[in-house]
Amino acid sequence: MSVDSRRVNDLESYWMPFTANRQFKAAPRMLVAAKGMHYTTHDGRTVLDGTAGLWCVNAGHGREPIVEAIRRQAGVMDFAPPFQVGHPQAFELASKVGDLLPGDLNRVFFTNSGSEAVDTALKIAIAYHRMRGEASRTRLIGRERGYHGVGFGGISVGGISPNRKHFGAMLPGVDHLPHTHDPMRNAFTRGQPEHGADKADALEAIIALHDPSTIAAVIVEPMAGSTGVLIPPRGYLERLRAICDRHGILLIFDEVITGFGRLGSAFATNLFGVVPDMVTMAKGLTNGAVPMGAVAVRQGIYDTFMDKSETPIELFHGYTYSAHPLACAAGMATLELYEREGLFARAAELSPAWEAMVHGLRNLPHVTDIRNLGLVAGIELEPRSGAPGARAFEAFTKAYEAGLLIRVTGDIIALSPPLIIETAQMDEIAETLISVLRSID
Numbered sequence: 001m002s003v004d005s006r007r008v009n010d011l012e013s014y015w016m017p018f019t020a021n022r023q024f025k026a027a028p029r030m031l032v033a034a035k036g037m038h039y040t041t042h043d044g045r046t047v048l049d050g051t052a053g054l055w056c057v058n059a060g061h062g063r064e065p066i067v068e069a070i071r072r073q074a075g076v077m078d079f080a081p082p083f084q085v086g087h088p089q090a091f092e093l094a095s096k097v098g099d100l101l102p103g104d105l106n107r108v109f110f111t112n113s114g115s116e117a118v119d120t121a122l123k124i125a126i127a128y129h130r131m132r133g134e135a136s137r138t139r140l141i142g143r144e145r146g147y148h149g150v151g152f153g154g155i156s157v158g159g160i161s162p163n164r165k166h167f168g169a170m171l172p173g174v175d176h177l178p179h180t181h182d183p184m185r186n187a188f189t190r191g192q193p194e195h196g197a198d199k200a201d202a203l204e205a206i207i208a209l210h211d212p213s214t215i216a217a218v219i220v221e222p223m224a225g226s227t228g229v230l231i232p233p234r235g236y237l238e239r240l241r242a243i244c245d246r247h248g249i250l251l252i253f254d255e256v257i258t259g260f261g262r263l264g265s266a267f268a269t270n271l272f273g274v275v276p277d278m279v280t281m282a283k284g285l286t287n288g289a290v291p292m293g294a295v296a297v298r299q300g301i302y303d304t305f306m307d308k309s310e311t312p313i314e315l316f317h318g319y320t321y322s323a324h325p326l327a328c329a330a331g332m333a334t335l336e337l338y339e340r341e342g343l344f345a346r347a348a349e350l351s352p353a354w355e356a357m358v359h360g361l362r363n364l365p366h367v368t369d370i371r372n373l374g375l376v377a378g379i380e381l382e383p384r385s386g387a388p389g390a391r392a393f394e395a396f397t398k399a400y401e402a403g404l405l406i407r408v409t410g411d412i413i414a415l416s417p418p419l420i421i422e423t424a425q426m427d428e429i430a431e432t433l434i435s436v437l438r439s440i441d
């Protein structure tokens with residue numbers, strides 16, 4: 001195609017993901033550059049990033065050590081096949097990821113996204129039980145309002161109706177725990193809510209229904225991000241862990257959002273002191289700069305495959321771009337940057353100021369709940385009668401026009417800024433939200 005015939009202003013070809021395409025194409029919001037805490041729009045405006053891109057740019061945008069590592073790696077080796085050959089940075093990054101996790105969560109499988117990490121973890125769970133001679137353990141238990149990406153595994157264990165209803169029967173043998181959101185009892189809680197640990201007991205009922213011998217794994221986000229920042233009640237994750245242990249069921253934490261400092265510690269498992277059998281991650285692993293995901297598994301799971309496999313290849317699973325050299329380079333540079341700047345600790349130190357800022361919005365129009373943990377907050381709005389989501393979407397577009405990027409899900413505003421945010425920028429978020437929420441019906 002000649003340059004002249006390129007349709008540079010044609011917005012039609014690109015089918016945008018999780019986007020109101022028709023609405024967007026009628027009034028586009030284009031980002032053309034990013035640095036530190038800010039995006040630049042196509043018309044030259046600066047937008048404060050209140051969402052770390054999409055929960056991923058934890059060290060802020062365009063960080064030179066990461067950019068340089070990607071540039072350098074592209075010049076040295078662009079690609080290496082991940083099957084039956086390796087490259088040093090993959091091994092180095094796997095060790096470094098394992099070092100961030102508690103206990104023996106130290107064997108790491110690389111993917112290219114959170115969705116692939118989830119599907120990988122679910123497959124490992126089923127194959128693991130089969131390897132150890134319990135092939136009947138194939139059921140997977142997710143949770144209502146869980147988001148685990150968009151693969152068939154992820155939407156099957158996920159608990160978001162619109163993400164499921166268009167896509168047929170999905171995986172068989174899946175059940176769901178109830179979600180833990182309880183605004184009647186927990187509204188305006190700071191940090192972990194008091195009420196709801198007993199919601200974990202529903203797992204006992206599900207196990208009684210299906211029999212433990214049929215269940216491979218339970219997967220939950222330790223803090224549900226995408227459905228509006230649902231923070232685990234005190235004692236809830238501990239109870240899930242105990243029930244899984246009692247019945248020989250693997251527990252998977254999907255830490256695609258909570259990984260890499262978002263809650264003020266490396267992972268949610270470190271913060272809550274509850275250690276799952278597998279952790280899925282992505283996003284902050286490379287600071288969003290190159291797509292990459294991973295699953296960390298407890299060593300005993302890996303060893304089972306090594307000890308019991310009857311074939312030279314122990315796990316028939318992998319991606320062309322598993323441990324892609326550019327992603328590994330970005331990952332190494334990112335983890336070093338987090339460490340050098342102490343960004344996980346910084347998130348913890350900033351969280352009281354963050355908490356005070358978001359709870360200061362309590363008396364604004366439409367606000368029915370505010371919740372927070374680490375550098376995350378959810379602000380729940382009263383839905384407009386007959387138009388769920390419309391009020392928050394208007395808040396999103398108005399905030400964008402006013403120079404602030406927020407994320408909305410249903411009628412919940414989710415905030416998750418880069419961990420380099422300054423307190424003056426927190427105030428800026430508050431000021432913008434005050435004027436936006438006062439200006440909408």
Ligand SMILES: Cc1ncc(COP(=O)(O)O)c(C=O)c1O
Pocket residue numbers: 112113114115116118147148149150221225226254255256257282283
């Ligand atoms: C908890 C969780 N799991 C999985 C995913 C899917 O990740 P990806 O969009 O990289 O496939 C996400 C994405 O937001 C997520 O929040």
